[in-house]
Amino acid sequence: MNSRRDFLKYSGLAAGSLITASAFSGCDASGQCKVSNRVGKGKMKLRFKPYDLQLKHVFTIASNSRTSTPVMLVEIEYDGVIGYGEASMPPYLGESHKTAADFLSKINLEQFANPFLLDDILTYVDELVAGNYAAKASVDIALHDLAGKLTGQPWYKLWGLNAAKAPHTSFTIGIDTPEVVRRKVKEADPYNILKVKLGGGNDKEMIQTIRSVTDKPLCVDVNQGWKDKYQALDMIHWLKEKGIVFVEQPMSKKGLDEMAWLTENSPLPTIADEAIQTVKDVLPLKGIYSGINIKLMKCGGMRAAHKMITLARSMNMKVMIGCMTATSCAISAASQLSPLVDWADLDGNLLISNDCFEGVQIVNGKVILNDKPGIGVNKLSLA
Amino acid sequence: MNSRRDFLKYSGLAAGSLITASAFSGCDASGQCKVSNRVGKGKMKLRFKPYDLQLKHVFTIASNSRTSTPVMLVEIEYDGVIGYGEASMPPYLGESHKTAADFLSKINLEQFANPFLLDDILTYVDELVAGNYAAKASVDIALHDLAGKLTGQPWYKLWGLNAAKAPHTSFTIGIDTPEVVRRKVKEADPYNILKVKLGGGNDKEMIQTIRSVTDKPLCVDVNQGWKDKYQALDMIHWLKEKGIVFVEQPMSKKGLDEMAWLTENSPLPTIADEAIQTVKDVLPLKGIYSGINIKLMKCGGMRAAHKMITLARSMNMKVMIGCMTATSCAISAASQLSPLVDWADLDGNLLISNDCFEGVQIVNGKVILNDKPGIGVNKLSLA
Numbered sequence: 001m002n003s004r005r006d007f008l009k010y011s012g013l014a015a016g017s018l019i020t021a022s023a024f025s026g027c028d029a030s031g032q033c034k035v036s037n038r039v040g041k042g043k044m045k046l047r048f049k050p051y052d053l054q055l056k057h058v059f060t061i062a063s064n065s066r067t068s069t070p071v072m073l074v075e076i077e078y079d080g081v082i083g084y085g086e087a088s089m090p091p092y093l094g095e096s097h098k099t100a101a102d103f104l105s106k107i108n109l110e111q112f113a114n115p116f117l118l119d120d121i122l123t124y125v126d127e128l129v130a131g132n133y134a135a136k137a138s139v140d141i142a143l144h145d146l147a148g149k150l151t152g153q154p155w156y157k158l159w160g161l162n163a164a165k166a167p168h169t170s171f172t173i174g175i176d177t178p179e180v181v182r183r184k185v186k187e188a189d190p191y192n193i194l195k196v197k198l199g200g201g202n203d204k205e206m207i208q209t210i211r212s213v214t215d216k217p218l219c220v221d222v223n224q225g226w227k228d229k230y231q232a233l234d235m236i237h238w239l240k241e242k243g244i245v246f247v248e249q250p251m252s253k254k255g256l257d258e259m260a261w262l263t264e265n266s267p268l269p270t271i272a273d274e275a276i277q278t279v280k281d282v283l284p285l286k287g288i289y290s291g292i293n294i295k296l297m298k299c300g301g302m303r304a305a306h307k308m309i310t311l312a313r314s315m316n317m318k319v320m321i322g323c324m325t326a327t328s329c330a331i332s333a334a335s336q337l338s339p340l341v342d343w344a345d346l347d348g349n350l351l352i353s354n355d356c357f358e359g360v361q362i363v364n365g366k367v368i369l370n371d372k373p374g375i376g377v378n379k380l381s382l383a
Numbered sequence: 384m385n386s387r388r389d390f391l392k393y394s395g396l397a398a399g400s401l402i403t404a405s406a407f408s409g410c411d412a413s414g415q416c417k418v419s420n421r422v423g424k425g426k427m428k429l430r431f432k433p434y435d436l437q438l439k440h441v442f443t444i445a446s447n448s449r450t451s452t453p454v455m456l457v458e459i460e461y462d463g464v465i466g467y468g469e470a471s472m473p474p475y476l477g478e479s480h481k482t483a484a485d486f487l488s489k490i491n492l493e494q495f496a497n498p499f500l501l502d503d504i505l506t507y508v509d510e511l512v513a514g515n516y517a518a519k520a521s522v523d524i525a526l527h528d529l530a531g532k533l534t535g536q537p538w539y540k541l542w543g544l545n546a547a548k549a550p551h552t553s554f555t556i557g558i559d560t561p562e563v564v565r566r567k568v569k570e571a572d573p574y575n576i577l578k579v580k581l582g583g584g585n586d587k588e589m590i591q592t593i594r595s596v597t598d599k600p601l602c603v604d605v606n607q608g609w610k611d612k613y614q615a616l617d618m619i620h621w622l623k624e625k626g627i628v629f630v631e632q633p634m635s636k637k638g639l640d641e642m643a644w645l646t647e648n649s650p651l652p653t654i655a656d657e658a659i660q661t662v663k664d665v666l667p668l669k670g671i672y673s674g675i676n677i678k679l680m681k682c683g684g685m686r687a688a689h690k691m692i693t694l695a696r697s698m699n700m701k702v703m704i705g706c707m708t709a710t711s712c713a714i715s716a717a718s719q720l721s722p723l724v725d726w727a728d729l730d731g732n733l734l735i736s737n738d739c740f741e742g743v744q745i746v747n748g749k750v751i752l753n754d755k756p757g758i759g760v761n762k763l764s765l766a
Binding site for chain 2: 116117118119120122147151152153157158159160161162165279280282283303307310311314315339340
């Protein structure tokens with residue numbers, strides 16, 4: 001783990017971009033760094049720290065492989081209560097420790113009277129700079145955790161949701177050799193639905209290998225890997241015979257006409273992933289996909305995700321909630337919304353060996369929300 | 384006031400339609416009536432009682448006049464905490480003490496573990512019977528009040544809103560003689576925006592009369608009163624010259640093509656009122672109106688209204704929150720959402736002489752939210 005080194009590297013850059021740069025003198029030996037706030041009763045303090053998640057297995061999807069994921073751990077403190085947040089930044093999405101530190105350094109929470117002003121604060125954060133959705137999500141999550149703790153309630157209760165309706169989560173099987181795939185399916189024994197990465201050129205082999213060892217329901221994620229709509233439809237018909245329940249991002253996010261045709265003809269629901277980012281992208285997908293995969297790191301956090309679900313439901317679209325590789329912090333935040341969705345893919349914390357939070361549990365494959373306030377996590381001493 | 388008589392009349396009918404009719408034996412001397420619940424720790428108890436609101440002035444819109452409005456006062460009690468709700472039922476919307484009592488008698492809250500299961504409970508209430516939106520709103524409001532009280536927070540805070548952004552409310556001037564209109568404008572002195580009812584055949588006289596005594600911003604509500612789109616556009620141009628800020632429901636709710644043409648050509652925003660009921664009606668209005676007027680009694684309550692605002696904003700539509708004649712109970716509930724809207728028309732409690740709640744205040748024309756939990760009301764002994 002090199003988070004201390006990264007912290008030093010990026011904290012310097014961050015301080016350079018700050019108006020209230022002197023606040024950085026508060027960085028302490030643990031690598032925590034106070035930003036943009038005088039210490040004072042009733043003022044929010046934002047701190048952040050880089051961290052690298054170690055993956056248990058090399059992770060391969062249609063476009064790349066990797067062994068670690070950089071995240072930024074965020075804290076917002078108010079009157080002695082700390083809210084936790086996290087930005088998970090797989091490299092292909094364009095964010096990094098540096099971009100997150102730059103962005104977070106620009107945020108001045110001191111101008112807001114209290115953490116309950118979620119709408120004002122998150123609108124300000126959203127409008128501060130374009131992009132930086134993972135970094136924005138880290139602030140959104142920390143603020144929700146903080147406000148939830150101040151009310152003493154978990155967010156699923158504040159949203160009026162029934163924890164018993166939290167879904168089973170899928171467990172992801174990456175593109176690999178039959179031997180590795182069979183081993184991973186065995187490791188996935190506690191999970192009742194598996195998510196299979198396709199689009200790597202060996203799609204039928206992947207499915208046949210998995211079907212040789214389990215008859216569990218499967219969903220597939222093609223990550224834009226299929227190039228021709230007719231071949232895609234043929235494959236979907238074949239997949240339906242094999243007990244697949246939906247197909248995520250079968251073709252390029254850019255081919256809207258082809259996707260609309262595929263969705264109209266597909267015997268399985270089609271779910272947009274790369275094709276959707278945030279709130280403004282939901283309504284234009286009507287008729288193009290059957291549903292959307294919402295991820296906090298793409299949309300900017302819990303507030304945006306909640307709105308996206310309202311929009312998708314108003315169009316009778318399916319909703320899936322997904323994740324990046326992340327600690328139990330971001331996964332527990334996403335889980336607060338999970339009673340609202342059809343399918344969950346919230347295994348990002350199960351894929352890492354150095355989770356520095358404990359929160360939502362997966363028991364017999366089902367998301368189990370706890371009664372803790374906010375996003376329902378405890379920070380471990382690891383980070 | 385004849386609420387005791389009405390209560391006796393309708394409680395009998397309600398009991399007749401009840402499966403758990405024996406619960407009605409709990410009706411007490413004050414006219415409160417326990418419905419569909421055994422008394423027990425951790426069970427919700429629903430009670431309701433008819434009440435008639437006395438209007439300070441005869442109220443005339445394009446279609447009718449009246450001097451009182453029937454409402455149903457609702458309480459949901461859970462572990463000694465009471466949430467208050469209200470159904471306001473102006474006769475032209477088709478609900479009455481009888482229909483509300485029939486509907487409320489069908490509700491069994493005993494099956495739900497606690498009031499935080501808002502989504503489950505309100506989905507159940509919504510699906511129980513078609514229509515009955517005011518009666519549904521009364522349950523929604525009481526449940527929000529109860530859940531908010533159990534968290535110790537007002538709903539505007541649970542929704543992350545800034546009370547300082549609550550809008551000014553308009554004050555409504557009905558169709559009347561110049562003399563009466565001038566007197567009403569003087570009574571409306573504390574209000575900074577007036578809502579003028581048009582469509583009664585004397586539109587220019589109404590506006591000229593008001594302009595002879597005040598230069599305050601005005602909005603107009605035509606209640607579908609204009610029949611021809613060209614004349615409507617001419618009138619809107621004339622109104623713009625007179626300082627009108629928007630035009631509510633200028634023509635029939637049925638003429639979508641005409642409305643789309645009018646909205647496209649109108650120099651003032653057009654706001655749907657009769658043309659919109661609840662969540663499912665928002666998306667189809669894209670391009671037809673510039674905005675929507677949301678009323679709890681039409682859409683079924685606070686949960687639906689909050690969703691409608693999310694939908695309207697995602698289409699860049701304007702949002703107005705309106706009301707029926709109601710006590711401070713329903714008005715305070717609607718006010719919780721008001722920091723999210725462009726315009727508020729929340730004067731329904733100011734038009735009656737027998738308000739049995741105190742809650743949101745109007746100070747110098749502005750909606751002032753208080754810090755009380757839930758919907759922020761106290762019940763007075765009047766009812």
